[in-house]
Each structure stands twice: as structure tokens, then as C-alpha cells.
Amino acid sequence: MRVRLGFGIRIAAVCLGLTGAVVAGQALAQQAKEQFVPMLSYRVGPYAAGGSGFFSGYIDYLDMLNKRDGGINGVKLTWEECETEYKNDRGVECYERLKNKGPTGGTVFTPLSTGITYAILERATNDKHPVMSMGYGRTDASDGRVFPYVFPIVTNYWSQNTAKIKYIGQREGGMDKLKGKKIVNLYHGSAYGKETIGILDAQAKKYGFEVSHIEVPHPGNEQQSQWLQISKIKPDYVILRGWGVMNPTALKTAQKVGYPSDKIIGVWWSGAEEDVIPAGDAAKGYIAAGFHPSGKDFPVIQDILKHVYGGGNKGAMDDPKRIGQIYYNRGVIQGILTAEAIRTAQDKYGKRPINGDEMRWGIENLKIDEKSIKQLGAFGMLQPLSLSCLDHEGGGAVKFQQWNGERWVVITDWIQSDQTLVRPEIEKSAAQYAKEKGITPRDCAKEAAAGKK
Amino acid sequence: MFYREAGQFRVSYAEDQRIFPIRQDRYGFVAVLLVAFVGVPLLANEYWFSAILIPFLILSLAALGLNILTGYTGQLSLGTAGFMAVGAFAAFNFAIRIPGLPILAVFMLAGLTAALVGIVFGLPSLRIKGFYLAVATLAAQFFIEWVLTKFGWFSNNNPSGVITAPAMKLFGMFPVDTPMKRYLFTLTIVAVMALLAKNMMRCATGRAFMAVRDMDVAAEVIGIPMLRTKLLAFAISSFYCGVAGALWAFAYLGSVEPQAFTLDRSFQILFMIILGGVGTVLGSFLGAAFIVLLPIFLNNFVHRIVPGLSSDLLSNLELMIFGGLIIFFLAVEPHGLARLWQIGKEKLRLWPFPH
């Protein structure tokens, strides 16, 4: 019986140690000239492939900046990963844990998850930490007057959707040819999936095509009935708005019922290697949207290979074959945006570590033109961006790429979104949120006039 | 040595029926309450409130609910998260559609809604037992998830289906907005409901539940009404889970996506009661503490103790250690942490003597 008690004491010791370790984790030695970038990453679970690619790319870019340039204007970048497992409550815990680390706190949060973005949105706004939800998150946060700290930068779901319809119009030979066509919207049964139902209906009304919305319940590894219905409808195009296993299953099931893959157009969360490789040759010819291409030939990727992986060193990406793939490049782009925003903020506030509020200003006033893109070594990877108080998206254009069985081949140039459709919807939704929460929208004109910081 | 009962006499029925008959226990409990209500707010920082204490409290409440159903009444249920979701969405709808309703009333109504749903899905328990019942409650879980996602009315027709919880105001006057206030609010609700649960389980209702758990045929023979007892268990359990869900939405995350209450959550809560101790109130709290703290501890600890391993491997190692520890604990003490605590107390009564 004494063994039992000893064990009990051991348990108590473990519990104490547990709390101790968590507490100790808070007290980190603070360095002077460092910019801390928190990483709410996920490397386990169903979306681990995408998460590990993205965050490895992000870390590698920051690492490269440190090694090649000595940081940003002499300020070194530091980071720490916190495993969220793509779960909202873990995301909140990671946010709370990392937000005050480093000399100036967590610079910017990029959870790569719409759910976590929603969960930390209010906290981040109250704590004055910006959130960059690049290509995901709350679409209506594009209206910076209601969401000062949230940036669905580069492009949001609705913009992308209008660009997609434009692309279809292009393929048909003109937007007027869309009249009478049938499009099926196959979407993932989640908040993310439902985001574009409204905008598609609006465009269907405007251009005269018929849209049917078919839901695939999460996780989407069985889509037989959905695709049988699709084969009955015989649409001209299927928009695939999937996530995770839903994507390859969709492509495989499409092959099963005989629907041609080049008529399936996916969103960018259905347009990575992880989404097509498991489908094998059923994915050949499938087209997906993307706000950046894959490939290793870009100078910035070459720089990463040289400075981070050169000489046999190890970077954050475990499997070097994945460098240059879609998620990796997406992470690199996130790195570029973070770094340039820091630089923009430093130009105004001084070449020192900047805090969350200053970073917010930096992102909001981020302007990247063709020349800077070439300088950064990302020509062709990134579109010109220009954010503002009103517009937290800043870009909105997408490119389309086709899977040839081995890699993604870009088949169009940048296609702009239709902001005449998108912007009013965004403002309406943002206004509703502001009303629900009792937020007074910012007055951008006044702020600009006052030259407010 | 200091846990002796010598000299403590119970001279009234009231004293005899106390939850803590031994004076040392009472002092200990008061100390715990003091630490929780006074000490923690003074010492803890925002991270502890927002990321650890509040979810721990809310999940203990849900674990308590499940314990009432599974631990005390023996009805295995995997639909816990579904009932939490009902509570969360019901609270949201009541708060939004009846403006001016006091927040406590909102939670009560949310709990009652969850209780009603619980009764409906508890009906099969009259016919089905054991594992089959567990899988049947999965029907509740998935159906509830689907209903809440499909019909926009529940999320106020928000295009993305994610609801943001409105701000809370206690008695219409005191805003509950800072992490510390939210912590105290949650703590109060959880403490009151835990006390209720403890007393409920000590009275005739609880005894009826336990009779059903131990041998329901015999219970029926001696006159305990099966229908009413089982449905009451489902109702009470779902009430607790519903309030927990509402708290999760209002006091913790501030927003709820139906995907926050998936099957994973149900399993998580089931883990808590198994590891903590089935059929005990303390077990719900211990299990919740274990399950909430362990992943965070692993996340912090593993990264520090094994530098140089790739992040991929480290994260997977966390998962492996988590699974391994669960199996280990189940093997070492299948009755859970509460049993360990009980053994500890028994040892303390004799200490420093061996017997």
C-alpha cells in the first residue's frame, strides 16, 4: 500500500512540476533588439501537411532575413511555435501564451485557420495585436473601419469568387456568354464553406447563370451521392470549395462518375499539392485558383536555399522536397508581408523593435509595387499590394493554375476581383457586426487628415 | 497525526449529514475556496485566467454533467458536446432575441433548453444499454451538429455561421468583461452548481441514479420508476452541459462555431471523468485539470527538454505522450485520480503510523 501513496505523492509532484513548467515558460530572458513573431502553428492532425508547409516557409524566410541581412534594419527576428492542432481553444491558449513574449510582445498573429481567427479576433483587438488572415478569416474584416486590427490581406473569399466567375466568363468567351450556364458550388459543410453562397447567388442574378449549392458534410471522405447528383445536373462547371480530405475525394469521385476534371475549378484552399496528389491521375487537368504560384525558381526561394539550407544546415522544413510547393511558398509570402510591414512601421517609428499598435499601422499602410516585388525576389509570386484604412485586403487578384500530374502550371495572368459586387456586401456585413457589438466605425478621412499614427 | 477525528462528535442530524463531517476537511475546503476566490485573482495573470482557469472550470462543469449521467446513473453518453452546443446556441438566441434579459436568466433558459433536448435523446436509454447506447448518443451529437449548422436561424442568419456572443452584464449593471471578472463569474456558477450536484447525489434522486447504475432490473423491482429516473438523469446532465456550453461561448471564446463542439470534445469530457474518477464530484475537477493542463505542459516542456528535434516530430511526440499517459494512468489507477486522492486521505488519517 505504501507504493500507492508514494505514487500519489509522485502525482502531486508531477502536478506541481506541471504548473511550474507552465509558469516558468512565461519568464523568458528578454533581449534588447529583437522582434518576436509568434507562430500559432499546427503540425499534427488532419491538416498537418498544409500547416507544416506554411509555417516552415514562414520561419525559413524570417531565418533567411536574419542570416542574409542581419534582420530588418538591424533588428533580429525571433519566433516560437505553439501547436494548436487546428483547434480553436488551443489557438486561444497559444495566443494568450505568446502575446506578451519578446521585448515588444507578439508582433502579428497568423493562425492559418478561420476558426482560430474568429476566436482570437476580439482579444487581439482589445490587446492591440494585429491579425493577418492572409486569404482566409473574416471576409468583412476587409473593411478596416470596423476591424482595425484584422487584415484579410492579399485577397479574401468573396473577391476570389468574383475573380473565378470572371475566369469562367473568359473561358466561355465573355461575361455575356455566362447566361444560361449551369454552375454547381460544391462546398464544405462548415462556416468557411458557406461563405461564398451569398456572393455566388448575387453573381448568378447579375450574369444570368444558374447556380446550385451542394454541401459535403465534414470531413468529406464520402461524396458519392453529391457527385451522382452533379452528374444528373450536368453543370458546365463545378466550383470546388473544399478543405482537407474533401478535395482529393471530390476529384476521385468526379472521375468515378465521369465528370471531366478540367471543368472543376477549386479555391486556393483546394489548390495545393496535398489536395491533388492523393487523387492520382483523377486530378490531371484540374484547375485551381491561387494567389501565388509554386516553384523554386524565384530568387527569394533560391536565397532561402542558399542561406538557410546551404552547407548542409537544416531549416524548418523537414523534407526539403517540399520547398517550393504551394503551402511552403504561401508561408514565404506571409514572411515577406510580415517583414515589409515591420519595415514600413520602422520607417515611421524608428529602426527598433516595434509594438503591436505600430505594426498595425505598418500593415495598414503597406504598399508593395512591382519594383519592390522584383527587389524582394518574388516577381510573379506576389501581386502588387496597397492597403489602407478602408481596404484591409489590398489586392484581390488571383491567378489560375492547372495540375498536370506533377506540378501546378499557371494558366492565366492576375485576374482582378469585381469589387463593385464585393465591397457593398463587405460593408453591409461589417456594419451589422459593428451594430451587434456596439463599435463605432473609424473615420478614415479624419484619421488621414490628422496624420494620426 | 493531524487528521484525527478524536473529539469530534456529531450532536445533531444536521451535523451528521454534512458533506464534510470531519473538521479538517471543512477547513481544507474553505481554504481551497479562499484560494480560488481571493488568492488566484490576486496572483494570477491574464494568461492563466484566459487560457487555463476559465476553460478548466467550464470543462469541469461539463464533466460534472457527464458524471451525473454516466458515473452515477451508468448511462454511457457520447453526446456531451452536442448538448453543450445546444446550450451555447440557445443562450445566444435568448440573449439576442429577448434584449434586456438578465444574463443569469439567459444561462438558466439555455440549460433548460439543453435539458429538453437531453430528454428527447435520452428516450432510447429505456430500451438500449451499454455501448449500444453510447453509439446511439452519437446520433444526438451528429444530428445536433447538423441542425445547428444547417438552419441559419440559429446563428441569426450570419453568413459565416459563426456567432459572436454579446457582452455580459451581471444584473444589468456590472459588465463582465475583464478576464478576472469572467473568471470569478464562471467560478461562482461552477461552485454553486457543483454544490447542487453533490447534494443531489446524496439525496433520494442520487440514490435512485446509483441504483439504476448498479442493477436497473433490481431497481425497477423495488419500485424506482425507470422512465422518470433515466430521463431525469439525462435532463439534469444536459442542463449542466448546456450551461457549460453557454459559458464556453460567453465567458471563454467569445464566439462559437458549431465545430467547437464536435465528437472530439465529447471524447475529451469522457476522458476527464474516466481519468478523474467516475461517479465522484471531485473526479470531474481533477480529470478536467489533468486534460486541460497536460497538453499545455507537454507543449511547453517537450520543446524545452528536447531541443534540436524538428517541430513536426515534437508535435507528434506530444500526441504520443498524451495517448501513452492516458493508457498508463488507466492501467495504474483505473478508478481515477479521485480514488488516488481518497487513498491519500486514508493514509493521512493514520500518518505517521503505518496502520
Added chain:
Amino acid sequence: MEFDWPFFFEVLIGGLLAGVMYSLVALGFVLIYKASGVFNFAQGAMVFFAALTFVSLVEKGLNFWLAMAATLAIMVALGVAIERVVLRPLVNQPQITLFMATIGLTFFLEGLSQGMWGAQVHGLELGIKDVPFKVAGISISQFDLFAAGTAAALVAALAVFFQKTRIGRALRAVADDHQAALSVGIPLKHIWAIVWAVAGFVALVAGLLWGSRIGVQFSLTLIALKALPVLILGGFESIPGAIVGGLIIGASEKLAEVYIGSPIGLGIGTGMENWFPYMLALVFLLVRPEGLFGEKHIDRV
């Protein structure tokens, strides 16, 4: 409007074939439950682990059959290890504890699979082109037919194994009554190891077929959830029950998705697939609480 019979049959046959795939996974559960009374929730993770190991070995250069043999060996070793490390310390514990232990095992296996082989997704080609072929105006998927055939062959093999071989008889004896089996001299621990190994083999086959269908990635572990209603319908202890249950669940799931969703006005594609099989199983259970082929459990006071 005339009822679209060809489409109906397409949905029905597609559903039946999908149901066979569910049964494959359910088989693993049934085997373990029959022999050791444990509801092995880790079956889904075992399917994933088997598929991932196989695919990674193939990608490293091993040829198909060699990789399959190697994976089989690994699965057998895993089964034996599980029996030793997880089950033996928990002997005589209530079912719920064992169930929870298998959930802990699930986490462990998930971490192990992705820790060992990485988080990338893989395609799995079994060499069967999945183009549909038409029979009397109805499209049937080649691959699904192949899968159904494999499952049938597996069931037949298992049936022969259980009925005709000595070990099979010993397994059935253990499933019937542990104590009695022990008293006749049947080595319980060996039997359990064998059962877990066979379940591992079934997991491998299921992993190959499902991996080929949807790719080898983490979501394979979720297939287990599809197998649960099959188990309820068929009974936890019956192999033919798993097959029949699978067919019923598969067919009704698809038919409900297509035909019940639309007329109610919820729009095509209502997402009912997730909960309908469970509801169906639930209704079934109300009528027959042990499932179609399950053993009647007699409560004695």
C-alpha cells in the same frame, strides 16, 4: 414527373458498394470485440497506420508485394505489442476503461504514424482505373466493384478460418467464454495476440482500399466513425452482421441524402449523410437492442 429509375439504381448500387467499404472497417472491430470483448476504437488509427506504412515503403522503393508483406509484419508486431502493453495491464477492467484505453491508443498511433512517416499526404494506386462502365444505362464504378470483391473474398477467408481451422475454433471458444476456454487449456494470451494480428491484417486491407479511394492521409482515421452505425445495426459480435449492416447503412445513407433531402425542400445536398446512419441505427436498436445478428444479452438480477 416520371421517376428516374436509372439514377435511383446508380445511387443504390453506389451506396451498396460504399457500404461494403464500411463493412471492411467494421470487420476489424468485430474481430477484436468477439475475441477480447474490447471495443477497439483505435481501429481507425490502425487503418491509417497500415496504409501510411505501406505507401511510405513503396515510395522508398520496395515493390508492391514486398511492401505489403513488410507492412503485414509490422501490423502483426503492433497487434502483439498492443496486447502486451495495453490489454494485459487492464485485464478485468470494465469495458468503458478498456474503451478509453483504446482511445488513448488512437492518439498514440496518430502521433506515431505522422511522426514516423511525416505529415505529407500520399496517393495510393492499386492499378485499377476508376472509370465508370455502364450496365443497362447505369454507371457503376469499377473500383468499387473491385473493393466489394476483395471484401467478399476476405469475409469468405475469415469464415473458413473461423469454422475450419483449429485456431479459428479456439478463437470462437474464447469469444464465447474466457473462463471456459482457459479451463480447456486454450492459451488466452496467444489467442488475443493472434486476434489483434488478424485485425491488423484487416486494417491493412481496409487501409489499402480506402487509401486508394481518398488518398492516404490523416482523415483515414475518421473512417472508423462510419463503421460505428454498421456495428450497431449488425451487432458488435457478428461478421455477417458487419456485412449486412454495411450494405444497409451504405445504401440508405446515399438514398436519404438524395431523395429525402430534396423533397423536404432543404435543397439538394443537405449534408444528412453524417447523422442519418446513426439515426437509422438508433431506430433499429429500439426494435432490436442487440442489432440484427448480435447476441441477446440476458440480464439476471
